[in-house]
Amino acid sequence: MSVRHDVVIVGGGGAGLRAAIAIAETNPSLSVAVVSKVYPMRSHTVAAEGGAAAVIKDNDSLEDHFRDTVGGSDWLADQDAVELFVNEAPAEMIQLEHWGCPWSREPDGTVAVRPFGGMNIERTWFASDKTGFHMLHALYQTSLKYSPIVSYDESFATKILVENGRCQGVSALDLRTGKVETILASALILCTGGAGRVFPFTTNGAINTGDGMAMAYRAGVPLKDMEFIQYHPTGLPGTGILITEASRGEGGILVNKDGYRYLQDYDLGKPVQVTDPEHPVKKSMELGPRDRLSQAFVKEMERGRTIPGPHGDFVLLDLRHLGEKKIDKKLPFVRELAKNYAGIDPVYEPIPVRPVIHYIMGGVDTDTDSATSLLGLFAAGEVACVSINGANRLGSNSLTELLVFGARAGRAAAIFATQNPDLDVEALEKQGADEQDRIARDFIRKEGGTERIATLRREMNETMESGAGIYRSERSLRDTCDKLMELRQRFSNLLIEDRSLTFNTELTSALELDFMLDVALAIGQSALARTESRGSHQRTDHPDRDDENFLKHSLAFHTDDGVRIGYKDVVITKWPPQERVYGK
Amino acid sequence: MVRELTSVGVAGYSVFLLYLVYRLGQGSEAYDAAIGLIMSPASIALHLIALVLALYHTVTWFNVTPKVIVIHLGEERVPAFMIAGAHYAGWLAVSMIVAWAVLGT
Amino acid sequence: MDKTMELEIFRYRPEQDSEPTFQTYEVPFHTEWVILDAVNYIKDEIDGTLSYRWSCRMGVCGSCGMMVNGVPKLTCAAFLKDYTGKIRIEPLEGFPVERDLIFSMDDFIAKLKSVKPWIIRKEGEDKPLEEGEYLQTPRQLVEYQQYTMCINCMLCYAACPVYAHDNTFLGPAAIALGQRYNMDSRDQGRDQRQEAIASHEGIWQCTFVGECSAVCPKDVDPAGAIQRAKVASTIDYFKELLLPWGKKS
Numbered sequence: 001m002s003v004r005h006d007v008v009i010v011g012g013g014g015a016g017l018r019a020a021i022a023i024a025e026t027n028p029s030l031s032v033a034v035v036s037k038v039y040p041m042r043s044h045t046v047a048a049e050g051g052a053a054a055v056i057k058d059n060d061s062l063e064d065h066f067r068d069t070v071g072g073s074d075w076l077a078d079q080d081a082v083e084l085f086v087n088e089a090p091a092e093m094i095q096l097e098h099w100g101c102p103w104s105r106e107p108d109g110t111v112a113v114r115p116f117g118g119m120n121i122e123r124t125w126f127a128s129d130k131t132g133f134h135m136l137h138a139l140y141q142t143s144l145k146y147s148p149i150v151s152y153d154e155s156f157a158t159k160i161l162v163e164n165g166r167c168q169g170v171s172a173l174d175l176r177t178g179k180v181e182t183i184l185a186s187a188l189i190l191c192t193g194g195a196g197r198v199f200p201f202t203t204n205g206a207i208n209t210g211d212g213m214a215m216a217y218r219a220g221v222p223l224k225d226m227e228f229i230q231y232h233p234t235g236l237p238g239t240g241i242l243i244t245e246a247s248r249g250e251g252g253i254l255v256n257k258d259g260y261r262y263l264q265d266y267d268l269g270k271p272v273q274v275t276d277p278e279h280p281v282k283k284s285m286e287l288g289p290r291d292r293l294s295q296a297f298v299k300e301m302e303r304g305r306t307i308p309g310p311h312g313d314f315v316l317l318d319l320r321h322l323g324e325k326k327i328d329k330k331l332p333f334v335r336e337l338a339k340n341y342a343g344i345d346p347v348y349e350p351i352p353v354r355p356v357i358h359y360i361m362g363g364v365d366t367d368t369d370s371a372t373s374l375l376g377l378f379a380a381g382e383v384a385c386v387s388i389n390g391a392n393r394l395g396s397n398s399l400t401e402l403l404v405f406g407a408r409a410g411r412a413a414a415i416f417a418t419q420n421p422d423l424d425v426e427a428l429e430k431q432g433a434d435e436q437d438r439i440a441r442d443f444i445r446k447e448g449g450t451e452r453i454a455t456l457r458r459e460m461n462e463t464m465e466s467g468a469g470i471y472r473s474e475r476s477l478r479d480t481c482d483k484l485m486e487l488r489q490r491f492s493n494l495l496i497e498d499r500s501l502t503f504n505t506e507l508t509s510a511l512e513l514d515f516m517l518d519v520a521l522a523i524g525q526s527a528l529a530r531t532e533s534r535g536s537h538q539r540t541d542h543p544d545r546d547d548e549n550f551l552k553h554s555l556a557f558h559t560d561d562g563v564r565i566g567y568k569d570v571v572i573t574k575w576p577p578q579e580r581v582y583g584k
Numbered sequence: 585m586v587r588e589l590t591s592v593g594v595a596g597y598s599v600f601l602l603y604l605v606y607r608l609g610q611g612s613e614a615y616d617a618a619i620g621l622i623m624s625p626a627s628i629a630l631h632l633i634a635l636v637l638a639l640y641h642t643v644t645w646f647n648v649t650p651k652v653i654v655i656h657l658g659e660e661r662v663p664a665f666m667i668a669g670a671h672y673a674g675w676l677a678v679s680m681i682v683a684w685a686v687l688g689t
Numbered sequence: 690m691d692k693t694m695e696l697e698i699f700r701y702r703p704e705q706d707s708e709p710t711f712q713t714y715e716v717p718f719h720t721e722w723v724i725l726d727a728v729n730y731i732k733d734e735i736d737g738t739l740s741y742r743w744s745c746r747m748g749v750c751g752s753c754g755m756m757v758n759g760v761p762k763l764t765c766a767a768f769l770k771d772y773t774g775k776i777r778i779e780p781l782e783g784f785p786v787e788r789d790l791i792f793s794m795d796d797f798i799a800k801l802k803s804v805k806p807w808i809i810r811k812e813g814e815d816k817p818l819e820e821g822e823y824l825q826t827p828r829q830l831v832e833y834q835q836y837t838m839c840i841n842c843m844l845c846y847a848a849c850p851v852y853a854h855d856n857t858f859l860g861p862a863a864i865a866l867g868q869r870y871n872m873d874s875r876d877q878g879r880d881q882r883q884e885a886i887a888s889h890e891g892i893w894q895c896t897f898v899g900e901c902s903a904v905c906p907k908d909v910d911p912a913g914a915i916q917r918a919k920v921a922s923t924i925d926y927f928k929e930l931l932l933p934w935g936k937k938s
Contacts (some may be wrong), residue, residue, distance in 0.1 A: 038742075039794060041841050042750045097822040098815075100808040100873060102830060102837045109824030133749055134837060141806040141866070153798075176787060205744035238721060241747045337747060340766060454733030498738040500704045503788040506737040585850060588896050648899055651913030652920060659827050 001182065002429050005150065006030040006417040007410075008170060008185035010157045010212060012040030014132070014402035015381030015409070016191030017139040022410025024146035030414055034143075035152040035172050035183060037207065037508070041140050044193050044205045045402065048132025049244035049333060051124035052399035054089035056111060060121050062086045067575065069397060072118040072289050073390025074535035074580055075551065076225065078571035081368050081386045085397075085404050092403035093125055101138040102127050104330075114330075115249040116396045118289035118582070120282050124396040129244050129333040132399060155181070156508055157211065159435050160188065160219040160377065163424040167219065167377035171435040175508065178501025180439055182432025184425065186417035187376050189409045190216060194360050194382040197512075198520045200461035202357035203235055203242040212383040214515035216364040217522065221372045222555035222566065224385040226362035226519070227527035227537045230393055231294035231470055235356025238311035241341050243334055243353055245395040248286040250330050251279060252319040254293070255350070256305040262315070263288065266296035269583020274321045284583040291392040291536040292582065294355035298470050309352065316350035323347075355470060359398060361389040361536065362526070365555060365568075370409030376416060380409035387553065390570075391535020443507050449495040453509050456487050456494070457516070463487075464520055468527055473541045477528040484521045485562075491517060522556040525563040530554060547577050587644045593637030646671040692718040694769060696727055698739065699779040701786055709786070712736075713775070724764040724776065725753050728790075741790035748906060751840035754781050754847070755790055761847040761904045781847035783856065797843060800859050803885040804867030809878025829874040836869035836914055838907040845901035845911050851894050858894040859885060861901035861911030868914040871921075887922045895919075 007023050009016045012034045023032045034040065055065050065086040070077050097103055097111065104112045104126050116124040127134035143149055154175040161169040161182070169184040192212030196204025217223050233254070234243040248254070253274060256262040261271045269284035280287050297315060300306055306313035319327060319334070324347045327335055331346075338346045363385035370378045370386070381402050388401060460483075467480025491514065498506035532546035533539050555566040607618040621627060649671055650664035693715050701709040714735055716727045725743055732739050743753040746765040753764045756779040758772070769776075784792035810816075816823060845861035852858045867886045871879045885891055895915045902912040 038744065038750075038752065039798075039841075042742075042744055042752050044745065044750070046750050046840075047745050047747060091818050094818050094822050098808065098818070098875075100870065100875065102834055102873075103822075105825055105827050105830055107827060109826045109829075111822050130749070130838075133840070137837070137839075141801075142808075144802045145805070145807045153794075205746070205750060207744045239746065333749075340748070452733070453737065495737075497736070498740075500702050500738075500788075502703050503740045503791050505732075505740040509737075585898055588898065648897065648912070648916075651899070651902065651910060652916040654913065654917065656828065656831055659831050661831070 002169075002184050002425065002432060003181060004184040004423070005033040006185065006421075007187045007189065007413045008033045008035060008183055009189045009191055010035050010170060011043070011191035011193060011381070011383070012036030012038075012140075012151070012153070013043030013191060013193055013381065014045035014136055014139060014399065015406035016040070016043075016189070017136070017143050018403050018406030019189050019191060019380060019410035019413070020149045021139070021143055021146060022407040023414045024148045026411050026414040027418060028148055030148060030417060031150065032148050033150045033152055033183060033185070035155045035157055035170065037154065037156040037175070037211070039153050040143075040151070041137060042207070043136060044208050045132045045136040045399070047203065047205060047242065048135075048399055049129045049242060050116060050246035050249065051114060051126035051131045051396045052093060052135065052403075053116065053119065053124050053394070053396040054093040054400055055086065055123055056090055056093070056125070057113060057123070060123050064120055065089070065123060068119050068283075069388060069394055070390075070575055071580055072392055072394040073388070074392055074545065075547075075572070075577040076228075076390030076534060076553070076570055077388050078386065079573040079575060080571045082388045083573065084368055085388045085401065088404045089400045092407060093400065096135060096138060096403060099138050099142040101134050104128060114246060115280060115282055115287060116394070117245050117248065117287050117293070118283060118394040119287075119396070124246075124249065126246060129246050129331045135399060152183070156511065157192075157215065158439065158511060160215045161428050161431050162219050162374065163427050163431070166375040166420070168423050168428055171432050173439065173508070173511075175503050178444070178504060180432065180436035182429055184423050184428055186420050186423065187378065187413035189370070189413050190364060190377070190379040190383050191381045191406065191409075192383045195516065195519045196357050196360070198460065198516045198523065199229075199357040199464050200458070201235070201240045201465065203232060203240055204357070209512035209516050210519035211512065211515045212379065213363055213522075214518040216372060216374070216377065216379065217518060217556070217558045219374060219377070220558065221374050221377065222365045222557050223519075223522045223526075224362055224365040224553050224555055224568070225387060225390070225526070226360070226523045226556055227530050227554060228361035228389075228391050228535060229357060229468070229523065230290055230359040230361060230536055231355040232358035233290055233293035233297060233355050234317050234353040235358075236337070236342050237309050237314045237352055237354050239341050240356045241337055242356070242358070243317060243337065243351060244331070245290070247317060247319055247331055247334050248280065250326065251322055252286065252317050254286055254353075255316050255318055256300055257307045258305065260305075261285065262300045262305060263293065263296055266292065266299060267583065268292060268296065288582045289392055290358075290395060294470055295538060297355050307352070312354060314352040314354045317353045318350040319346045320348065320350065359393055361385065361387070361391065361393050362523075365553075368408070369412040370405050371412055376420065378409045378413050380405040391537060439507070439511075443496055443510055444499060444501070444504065446494070446496045449493050451490050451493045452495055453506065453513055456490060457513050460484065460487055460513075460517060460520055464523070468524055471538050471540050472527055473539060474528065474531075477524055481521065481524040481528060484517060484524055488517050488521070518558070522563055525565055526554045526556050529565040551577060587641060590637040590641040593634055594641055597634045597638065642675070646675070694718045694727065694772075695775040696731065697775050697777045698728075698731070698790070700739070700789055702738075702788055711777075718769060720770050722769045724755075724757060724762070724767045724769060724778070727769060728764065728778070740788050749840060751842035754842045754844050755779065756782055756847065761844040763842060763844065763906045766906060781843055783847050783849070783853045784843070794843065796856065797841070797846065797860070797863065800863040801841075801866060804859070804863050805878060805882050805885075806866045806870060808870065808873065808876050809881055811877045814877065823875045825874050832874070833869050833872035836865045836872070836909060839866055839869075839909045839911075840907055842906065844904045844906060848900040848904040850898055850900065851896060855894070857890045859888075859891045861915065862909075864892060864918060865909055865911040865914035868918050871918070883922070886918055892918045892922065
């Protein structure tokens with residue numbers, strides 16, 4: 001028993017929906033399925049706040065966007081990919097405007113842009129401070145217009161089906177019935193998003209558990225640059241709720257316990273007064289890149305100049321000088337979140353913030369057509385690593401990336417599916433039946449386990465934070481990897497209490513933990529092997545960048561004996577590595 | 585939900601007013617008899633109830649008018665209290681005219 | 690455990706329960722906890738079989754709506770400290786329950802689609818991408834912006850007595866989203882949406898109770914959107930009646 005579509009997309013967030021629309025527009029005769037473990041508008045694109053970068057104004061240039069992105073990546077981004085990305089970004093953003101995204105505007109009716117960290121000029125489009133929310137809903141609502149797009153909502157993909165060396169579909173657990181469906185496809189696109197939930201303190205929603213990464217990895221596709229994890233410098237302590245970088249783009253400042261703008265002590269330039277029309281200075285101080293700001297926080301904490309709190313130390317994000325009117329117009333969601341979850345009104349008080357896991361630069365290794373090394377398998381969005389983000393992503397590049405590479409994945413998959421319509425149906429159905437058996441045997445009917453899912457998850461979270469956080473060392477990473485192997489052992493002794501088929505969320509939690517353990521170990525091993533410091537990957541035992549040995553992408557391969565690490569060259573077309581300078 | 589129910593009272597009173605007009609059309613004798621009926625204590629009590637219902641209906645209705653009437657001056661939305669306030673002001677003005685017409689002459 | 694609180698939660702597992710039941714759990718009380726934190730605590734530490742939806746826990750994904758003491762709430766934005774005594778948690782009212790706190794959203798998805806929630810341009814009036822964005826002034830943006838804020842959390846449907854009485858009603862969120870496009874200066878598709886919106890199952894079912902706007906966590910004001918659609922449709926009607934030779938604008 002199976003169902004069949006020409007192209008199947010796993011994940012209904014920004015990248016997945018953009019890909020689906022691209023396919024429907026490229027070839028309306030193709031049948032497209034979007035398989036999502038949540039209703040598409042719940043996908044985590046919804047939580048992005050600040051904006052999406054694309055060159056649109058006359059005073060800006062594609063070359064500048066290219067250089068900001070490559071420099072921001074600490075030269076680990078592939079320059080051919082970045083060039084293509086900045087070139088295609090404006091048309092994609094305009095397309096979204098035509099689809100109804102309510103972009104904030106200038107008085108003359110053109111799209112407004114704001115400054116963002118690591119960008120040399122204002123180029124971030126925004127829809128108030130709910131940009132991801134508006135983009136996702138515009139894409140979702142627009143996708144409803146296309147009849148070839150079929151939705152499998154609340155359907156949890158568990159395994160990529162590979163036959164004859166080619167990806168030919170996916171097994172997915174229908175949460176409503178508990179049945180594992182075999183969904184056959186001539187091409188499959190993974191758009192499952194990030195894996196922030198392997199860490200304890202994250203802006204990511206509960207659903208960001210690295211499912212697509214783990215599935216591709218198990219199917220033999222390497223995970224690229226997994227050691228590069230982005231901490232966003234401004235999350236609310238305790239909850240980890242994101243306070244957007246746009247709050248600094250609009251002029252907010254970061255101060256320590258003495259009210260001092262401490263970033264000036266960390267090679268990020270000299271502060272200008274908030275009343276100065278020059279403020280905020282681009283690529284300087286609060287508008288430095290996220291990796292450097294998060295690292296500065298740790299150093300400041302070591303100096304004892306942060307403020308202790310019940311959920312760890314914090315510093316203060318001060319927006320008061322912006323005034324109520326500007327905050328309400330440009331940052332209303334920040335005000336709402338700070339009031340609700342920190343109990344303070346940023347119009348009158350500074351917001352307590354600390355670095356929080358936000359984004360994973362690494363992911364499924366893809367080329368610029370979003371194709372992976374497995375024939376018929378594509379990936380786009382946070383799950384993928386093209387790479388345009390290298391060792392550190394610039395804020396507001398990821399929402400644009402969803403569009404550019406989502407659309408590219410859709411078009412490439414449409415062509416592939418058209419050229420490769422034949423499938424090994426019988427063998428695939430057998431694989432699907434085996435997957436149903438595995439899930440029944442290992443989970444739903446599993447007897448006698450003793451380990452609680454939440455306990456293993458918590459221990460995984462803790463060891464990732466202690467060993468693979470902002471600063472790492474061989475010692476900390478080894479401890480983390482050892483702990484993760486121990487957790488993998490204990491996972492086989494998992495306790496499952498829920499035997500039912502209808503919305504068995506204990507089962508989905510277990511499957512998610514299973515995926516996360518694979519992703520976590522790939523992160524740990526990749527970080528252990530990279531004995532240099534670059535961008536967001538800072539090794540206390542190897543504090544310098546080492547272009548001679550590590551100007552290359554890490555590739556983590558899944559083997560029966562664990563993770564094998566390989567490497568791949570970085571594509572450098574026109575801008576050889578230099579020192580990475582901010583605040584000058 | 586309560587507002588929806590009060591509309592039954594308002595509608596009922598409208599029917600009663602129509603009845604008075606009908607009686608008026610039948611000549612002064614019939615009209616006087618109807619007036620006599622209205623003056624009874626039971627009728628006065630019913631009138632008071634109808635008044636409360638009508639007042640409740642009016643006030644809650646005016647308070648929701650800002651939802652229906654959305655006016656922007658530039659990018660700023662005219663605040664709800666001003667829209668509702670304009671309705672109250674209009675109500676007051678009409679009531680004064682009626683009061684003048686009934687009591688003043 | 691210092692202070693604790695009791696949660697009385699609606700349970701229904703179709704494979705084993707013929708009737709829904711309530712199960713009471715004792716959870717620790719923390720002032721900064723939202724109800725969702727308490728429900729997560731139950732799932733993680735006490736009873737892994739409890740099923741519900743959640744994700745962003747910052748009030749924007751729209752997953753975690755539940756009835757809290759009979760009132761529709763986003764449980765990630767409802768704090769334990771605002772309640773005393775036993776808190777009763779049920780699935781949002783008015784929808785078929787799938788299991789425990791999970792209800793079916795199929796009806797809403799179909800209704801959303803019926804109002805054509807996308808930009809519609811007249812034949813041949815699409816602007817090519819090369820010519821850039823449609824111009825839209827901040828003044829034109831605020832005209833519909835409020836209605837773009839809908840997170841599809843379904844609280845308004847759960848609060849709507851009309852929908853509870855007759856679920857053929859198109860409902861607050863779907864109408865507000867249709868109206869969102871109607872009022873967007875880039876859109877030319879209002880006529881196409883009228884079929885659904887101005888139908889008997891559409892705006893005319895609404896008696897303007899206003900509960901939808903009262904419970905909306907994002908101040909979308911669907912009640913306002915519906916009444917404005919009624920006014921616009923009424924104007925259409927009179928225009929057609931009085932000016933049968935003219936075209937409605």
